[in-house]
Amino acid sequence: MCGIVGYVGPKDCNEVLVDALSKLEYRGYDSAGIAVFSDNEIEIVKTKGKLDDLRNKLKEVGKPSGNIGIGHTRWATHGEPSDINSHPHSGSRVTIVHNGIIENYIELKEFLTAQGRTFLSETDTEVVAQLLDYRYNGDPVKTIDECMADLKGSFALGIMFKDFPDRIFAVRRESPLIVGVAKGESFIASDVPAILKYTRDYYLLEHNEIATLTVDGVSFVNEYLQPIEKELKTADWDEEAAEKGGYPHFMIKEINEQPTAIRTTIMPRIKDGLPYLEENGITPEKLKDFKNITIVACGTAMHAGMVGKYVIEDLSRVPVSVDIASEFRYRNPIISEGDLVIIISQSGETADSLAAMRLAKQKGATTLAIVNAKGSSIAREADMLIYTLAGPEISVASTKAYITQLSVMYLFAFELALAKGTVGKAEIERLISALMKMPEAVQYVIDNCEEKCKYIATKLVAAESLLYIGRGLDYALSMEGSLKLKEVSYIHSESYAAGELKHGTISLIDDGMPVIAVATQTDIIPKTISNIVEVKSRGAKVILVCTDACARELKEGIADYVVEIPHSDEMLMPITAVVPLQLLAYYTSVNRGIDPDKPKNLAKSVTVE
Numbered sequence: 001m002c003g004i005v006g007y008v009g010p011k012d013c014n015e016v017l018v019d020a021l022s023k024l025e026y027r028g029y030d031s032a033g034i035a036v037f038s039d040n041e042i043e044i045v046k047t048k049g050k051l052d053d054l055r056n057k058l059k060e061v062g063k064p065s066g067n068i069g070i071g072h073t074r075w076a077t078h079g080e081p082s083d084i085n086s087h088p089h090s091g092s093r094v095t096i097v098h099n100g101i102i103e104n105y106i107e108l109k110e111f112l113t114a115q116g117r118t119f120l121s122e123t124d125t126e127v128v129a130q131l132l133d134y135r136y137n138g139d140p141v142k143t144i145d146e147c148m149a150d151l152k153g154s155f156a157l158g159i160m161f162k163d164f165p166d167r168i169f170a171v172r173r174e175s176p177l178i179v180g181v182a183k184g185e186s187f188i189a190s191d192v193p194a195i196l197k198y199t200r201d202y203y204l205l206e207h208n209e210i211a212t213l214t215v216d217g218v219s220f221v222n223e224y225l226q227p228i229e230k231e232l233k234t235a236d237w238d239e240e241a242a243e244k245g246g247y248p249h250f251m252i253k254e255i256n257e258q259p260t261a262i263r264t265t266i267m268p269r270i271k272d273g274l275p276y277l278e279e280n281g282i283t284p285e286k287l288k289d290f291k292n293i294t295i296v297a298c299g300t301a302m303h304a305g306m307v308g309k310y311v312i313e314d315l316s317r318v319p320v321s322v323d324i325a326s327e328f329r330y331r332n333p334i335i336s337e338g339d340l341v342i343i344i345s346q347s348g349e350t351a352d353s354l355a356a357m358r359l360a361k362q363k364g365a366t367t368l369a370i371v372n373a374k375g376s377s378i379a380r381e382a383d384m385l386i387y388t389l390a391g392p393e394i395s396v397a398s399t400k401a402y403i404t405q406l407s408v409m410y411l412f413a414f415e416l417a418l419a420k421g422t423v424g425k426a427e428i429e430r431l432i433s434a435l436m437k438m439p440e441a442v443q444y445v446i447d448n449c450e451e452k453c454k455y456i457a458t459k460l461v462a463a464e465s466l467l468y469i470g471r472g473l474d475y476a477l478s479m480e481g482s483l484k485l486k487e488v489s490y491i492h493s494e495s496y497a498a499g500e501l502k503h504g505t506i507s508l509i510d511d512g513m514p515v516i517a518v519a520t521q522t523d524i525i526p527k528t529i530s531n532i533v534e535v536k537s538r539g540a541k542v543i544l545v546c547t548d549a550c551a552r553e554l555k556e557g558i559a560d561y562v563v564e565i566p567h568s569d570e571m572l573m574p575i576t577a578v579v580p581l582q583l584l585a586y587y588t589s590v591n592r593g594i595d596p597d598k599p600k601n602l603a604k605s606v607t608v609e
């Protein structure tokens with residue numbers, strides 16, 4: 001999604017803005033631009049394309065010289081990616097950058113057109129710029145506040161008023177925006193990594209609050225224009241955590257960070273060999289009365305929820321339904337008081353997940369958020385919260401966030417089973433001890449399977465379509481494997497419950513079609529092997545991800561390639577089995593010449609519906 005940055009201070013604004021925007025590239029974008037106060041005039045340079053295109057354009061047209069400005073990376077929503085539609089946009093006295101969607105922009109555009117205003121672009125953003133200009137009364141903060149009343153939707157804005165060349169303004173509703181501060185300088189940004197090079201101190205702008213940034217400092221007012229004091233936060237991520245650290249891509253760096261990410265996530269939540277979630281407000285007393293659980297999330301986070309469903313139901317016998325957030329919110333879901341709704345989200349800002357959580361609360365459910373981004377909207381609004389401590393995940397393709405989401409799902413399932421009394425303490429102690437071994441197990445898989453996955457990926461490069469199959473937990477995992485591959489390699493793929501293949505999908509199998517089978521659950525391995533034989537006899541090229549024990553018993557020729565992973569507790573196998581699937585996706589993407597960190601059409605943080 002779009003990225004906003006802004007700077008006020010002594011440095012060359014061009015450098016700071018473009019550098020900060022480069023830290024938001026992971027969010028996905030198709031054009032970029034900056035606006036800088038230069039000799040009291042606002043100079044705008046913007047272009048369709050990537051930041052390199054903006055850098056080239058700045059060289060071509062000459063950098064505006066100045067120390068105060070705003071910048072933007074645009075992910076097109078209203079109007080195609082083009083120079084004209086790129087941000088910043090202006091009314092004559094006001095220039096803005098914008099993230100999010102103005103739902104009533106057509107109505108506002110009609111109103112402004114009737115007042116004689118004309119528009120250059122197709123964007124909803126230009127409507128806001130013109131509205132601010134139309135309403136401008138000499139007082140920027142009052143003007144912004146008045147306009148907020150006219151705007152519907154979720155958005156964040158960085159704003160410059162021509163009459164006030166010593167400051168920038170920021171406001172948000174729903175879409176995230178932070179205000180960073182350092183000595184003699186201040187920043188706005190859509191996300192913390194953008195400013196880490198300059199400062200780790202920041203304020204979280206709340207809904208409808210307006211920030212004014214000058215060299216003398218930052219001030220805030222609420223929607224009633226009353227000055228407010230805000231709590232200064234300090235990011236515990238340093239700049240290095242948001243850099244590639246010698247790896248060619250963030251995706252492979254983040255795959256390699258998974259052992260640490262699991263360890264960091266689980267260790268503070270284990271005490272005396274048992275799950276310990278009390279610091280997260282989760283106690284056995286609170287858990288024991290929940291009779292229904294719904295897990296709501298999108299994409300990879302939803303796949304973590306699928307694994308969670310199997311594990312929670314198995315251990316605590318509480319029925320769990322898993323729902324895609326964009327479906328949940330529009331289908332009048334059956335949720336009532338006394339239900340638990342778990343929202344899983346890396347960014348904590350996914351518009352559909354946030355709306356689903358609010359709906360669940362409205363219906364009287366208790367909400368538990370499992371979120372990676374600290375202080376994000378979902379984290380702040382949930383009744384209970386467990387952070388996945390994966391650190392910043394920059395690659396659009398989620399890897400370490402998924403593995404930590406799984407880790408939290410296990411801790412939660414163990415705690416719930418204890419609260420419900422469905423599993424004895426000794427068994428939970430055994431499971432916790434197995435969970436604590438997972439960081440090493442994941443490291444082992446990375447160390448021992450990477451080369452093989454790299455090789456197998458060379459066989460997938462030319463594939464047009466793939467199938468992922470598995471049963472039970474392996475099926476839940478196949479969904480994630482399939483999504484990972486398609487999002488970073490652009491090869492069509494589907495995941496299927498292995499036993500369901502013969503009810504239609506097997507007709508897709510052609511000579512040479514790759515089928516990736518996951519078989520880690522001992523009791524159903526023979527069933528999955530039968531399904532593998534079925535696809536193999538129809539010409540499929542089978543890549544089997546299975547345990548070493550299963551590999552030892554495989555008959556010659558069942559699979560074309562086998563990736564063996566060490567056997568751990570069966571229930572925990574998704575944690576290790578996902579790694580080869582991530583590696584296969586990563587290397588297939590690289591072999592096809594794609595940047596896996598920034599797949600086309602995708603955004604890291606999906607803050608629009």
Ligand code: AGP
Binds near residue numbers: 298346396604
């Ligand atoms: C994962 O690789 C995807 N890019 C995507 O499916 C993602 O998991 C989804 O958009 C949900 O995001 P969230 O976890 O930030 O809510």
